Amino acid sequence: MPGIKLSEKAIGLIKTICSDFGNQGSELINVLHQVQGKLGYLPAEVQEVIAKELNISVAKVYGVVTFYSFFTMIPMGEHPISICMGTACYVRGAEQVLSEFKRQLKVEVGQSTPDGKFSLNCLRCVGACGLAPVVLVGEKVFGRVSPQMVKTIIAEYKEVGASEVKSA
């Protein structure tokens, strides 16, 4: 595993989140959720800090990170793209939409584009089956997505930073 060096700032952030949850091992999932929210992903070094702060083994932390598909150890792109593969979305053509994203971005599921702009993932049901097939970019939901729309969606994010789209 390629080692990364966490900045003092990142370590401080993780420690603050842990202490917000009382440094309780039982709050592990909440802590992981928050830390991933801030840092984008949970590399080994981050898990080690969390384990130390919550006084649980790194193996346990890694066990939880690898159990839940929500958690990722690979850095997400600036704009994480998630395609719903739940039953409703699937039968309405999510797979073709996914193929089109893979083709346009030249990445596989779980990877990020070399410029770090986009990452591609699948998820199971966001509870908007009426809008199937559903695609999430960051926190924004796109409904009734067809393969033809993929190019437009990507273009919408290509030139802008994350904060601008969020506030839009």
Added chain:
Amino acid sequence: MEMVNLIIDHKPVVVRKGSTVLEAASGIGIDIPTLCYMKLDDMNIENKPGGCRVCVVEVKGRRNLAPACCTEASEGMEISTHTIRVVNARRTVVELILSDHPAECLICAKSGNCDLQNMANHLGIRKIHYQGEHSVYREDTSPAIIREINKCIMCRRCETMCNDVQTIGVLSAVNRGFQAVVSPAFEMNLDHSVCTYCGQCVAVCPTGALTEVDETGAVIRALSDPSKTVIVQTAPAVRAALGEEFGMPAGTLVTGKMVAALRRLGFDYVFDTDFAADLTILEEGTELLNRLSAFMAGDQQVKLPILTSCCPAWVKFFEHHFPELKDIPSTARSPQQMFGSIAKTYFADKIGVKRENLVVVSIMPCLAKKYESSRPEFSVNGNPDVDFALSTRELAHLINLSNIDFKSLQNEDFDAPMGESTGAGVIFGTTGGVIEAAVRTAYEIFTGKQLPRLDFEELRGMDGLRKATIDFNGTPINIGIAHGLGNARKLLEEIQAGTSEFHAIEIMSCPGGCIGGGGQPYHHGDSEILKKRQRAIYSEDQNKTIRKSHENPYITKLYEEFLGAPLSEKSHHLLHTKYFDRS
């Protein structure tokens, strides 16, 4: 105490509220088969993830079958443990486990000792009706333990031992569904992790997923090499358990047969680690007395309590987790390493054999001893003091392989000079034994008087944490004992916090001490076996004429001819070590 009444297989049973159906059934002699479940009564160790579903039973009025190991007995419950529905479910469950298990029983290291194999046999499974994908995982080899995760059935016993009992936290279930495995963090190899190689995971693994590194082949090669002189040492706990491998009842002492078998195997000299245990007592005991005397003379710098250092898993534990305390344990090497060091200097000279041509094999109840013997500080110019450390189980394999009828062997004695030992050396094999041996010697040297008694019952037992105060002729010496690394951790945290009341602490990593070591015959969760082995150790001590290490005439001679005195420069060089910060 609140009790509940229930009926199991038409028999009424009354149990304490909170008991499981499994416990209730076993109380009236109904043996519900289990696979992932494990309970070691005296040590408060229980593993009941309810994962394998082999222990399912029918509960009247309940739609589905209930796992007996984690279903609480309740008032008025009616249980059936072997209806056709239950038996079919059990068979299906085991067939499904087998459908993702390598069918390598013929060549598996665990064959004959495998709980899964026994269960398949018990249920009469002759065909696996489910064919499907097999999960594949790389093999992980370390200096002591091999992980063959393809054979893992996710019972998670190893996880219980590693996390709850030993508090090492190396092993955890990771990933999910079909990809789920038990693994160190980031799926790193064991030798990159903080694993202590205590081997308790191996001791409880129901299948061949966790086994020891087998070095019997290398030992056979050494024995058949005419240019080598091959000598062997046997740890105290081995003689109290080896017989079990040959169908003898637990607790049978087989010292004489073991010596005879080792001679048949072709070892040139059959020696005893107990000799080195006596030597350890002189070195470690002198160190204790020096520290105590300095402390009493008002020296503020002296480090107390002194901690024993015989157990290699314990040494690796504090090097990883308490490196700031690395000056506290005794610097004395373990008996295995003292033996190796003396064998390759003093003894090699005595018989005129070059170090490179002397092969030292040890028979240990332990897997961490394999790792210990591989530590670079215990070798000279790349030649290790101890060449191979075999487990008790590996010795049994060697004996079987060589067509030796173990049970019919006549007792034989160890060779001199490194085979002579005292009762104090023997009790090293059980929790409380090292410190009792140390007390027997330290008392007499400290007070200059003869001990009024030799049996220190207050230091014995199976409780995970024990303490006692021994009166050294007016000076009270506080002694702490821990077995199991979780218990050891508690004592270390006291030392860190400055609240430790002890002058000396004995620590052994395995529950029960070496008698329960990771290299011993499998106890399959029966803690009675450990108690029987413990009694055997104390009876060997009782039967010895000399029971104090400093009275071992061969140890006296070793100091006169070679070492000088305990803690002499030569002793420091050959018998002591230093510890490393591995955090």
